[in-house]
Amino acid sequence: MERTFIMIKPDGIQRRIMGEVISRIENKGFKILRAKLFKPSKSLIEEHYQEHREKEFFHELIDYISGESVMIMEVEGESAVEVMRLMIGNKDPKLAAPGTIRGDFSNEKTQNVIHGSDSIENANREISLWF
Ligand code: ATP
Numbered sequence: 822m823e824r825t826f827i828m829i830k831p832d833g834i835q836r837r838i839m840g841e842v843i844s845r846i847e848n849k850g851f852k853i854l855r856a857k858l859f860k861p862s863k864s865l866i867e868e869h870y871q872e873h874r875e876k877e878f879f880h881e882l883i884d885y886i887s888g889e890s891v892m893i894m895e896v897e898g899e900s901a902v903e904v905m906r907l908m909i910g911n912k913d914p915k916l917a918a919p920g921t922i923r924g925d926f927s928n929e930k931t932q933n934v935i936h937g938s939d940s941i942e943n944a945n946r947e948i949s950l951w952f
Pocket residue numbers: 873878881882911912930931932933935936937938939
């Protein structure tokens with residue numbers, strides 16, 4: 822069965838929609854294999870987002886997560902990577918469809934509630950990195 826890495830970002834924790842997000846994941850039929858609520862180190866966040874280190878939004882992205890609590894999860898189910906990305910919705914607020922997590926709970930470019938791995942390869946990398 823396929824596995825993916827999910828992180829509820831600081832705005833999701835602070836706005837107390839963690840339960841809502843977890844319910845959506847469970848209601849879809851996915852199984853949460855491991856989970857942890859904690860404050861990750863800056864170096865861990867930078868390593869996670871290393872593909873974006875040259876982007877103009879990189880520092881804003883790292884500052885938003887640094888020093889704050891996140892919830893990380895290893896999620897298992899049929900086509901978990903692709904289906905979770907569908908449920909998360911587009912990162913562009915103008916393209917995040919209603920009914921998706923971002924479409925329902927965020928209208929921001931950076932503070933968008935949740936991360937989900939974008940490929941099986943990255944899912945494996947991120948699960949090893951965070952757990
Ligand atoms: P994530 O990797 O967090 O699941 P994503 O794959 O939909 O999101 P990426 O392109 O990988 O989007 O960007 C990573 C994160 O960086 C986004 O989720 C968002 O928090 C932030 N981000 C992306 N693009 C921008 C931007 N143009 N301006 C500000 N922040 C951005």
